[in-house]
Amino acid sequence: QVQLVESGGGLVQAGGSLRLSCAASGRTFSLYTMAWFRQAPGKEREHVAAIGWSGSTTNYADSTKGRFTISRDNAKNTVYLQMNSLKPEDTAVYYCAARPGNSVTVNYDYNYWGQGTQVTVSS
Numbered sequence: 244q245v246q247l248v249e250s251g252g253g254l255v256q257a258g259g260s261l262r263l264s265c266a267a268s269g270r271t272f273s274l275y276t277m278a279w280f281r282q283a284p285g286k287e288r289e290h291v292a293a294i295g296w297s298g299s300t301t302n303y304a305d306s307t308k309g310r311f312t313i314s315r316d317n318a319k320n321t322v323y324l325q326m327n328s329l330k331p332e333d334t335a336v337y338y339c340a341a342r343p344g345n346s347v348t349v350n351y352d353y354n355y356w357g358q359g360t361q362v363t364v365s366s
Contacts (some may be wrong), residue, residue: 245269245355247339252360259364260360263324265339265357276344277322278282278317278353279361281335291337292324293347306332329364361364 245263259328278293293302301313312325322339329336335359340353 245275247341247355247357248338249339249357249360252362253336254363254365257329257364257366258330258350259329260307260325260327261329261362262347263320263326263337263360263362267320267322267339267341269322271350272320272341273317274343275341277313277348278340278347278350279313279322279324280338280340280357282338283332286335288338288351289335290349290351292307293349295347297347299358300345300347309331322363323338323353326362329362331364331366334362334364 246268248266279291280288282288282290291304294313294315298315310328315322339357340356342353
């Protein structure tokens with residue numbers, strides 16, 4: 244069983260930055276692909292970014308490439324999402340997710356999900 248707790252959300256002006264963190268419980272964190280998803284009001288959940296075991300493989304949604312960076316620290320059982328040049332359309336609840344394996348291809352079939360953290364970008 245893996246428990247995920249996100250933090251770092253908040254209100255920021257357009258063009259600003261935020262860093263989200265996701266702390267995971269469990270001793271096998273390094274064997275999980277980790278990902279960030281987001282869901283805006285009235286919209287479906289959207290894949291944002293994923294990262295493999297070692298952090299050397301990543302996958303980003305087209306809408307976030309060049310602005311967002313996913314990273315992980317296996318010693319701290321934590322995955323991060325650095326978000327720069329934020330836009331109002333980035334406003335959403337951001338969720339951390341984990342699944343066994345090392346594939347970063349877009350996949351919504353994750354075993355474990357956090358409770359989400361709200362990110363609001365004002366124009």
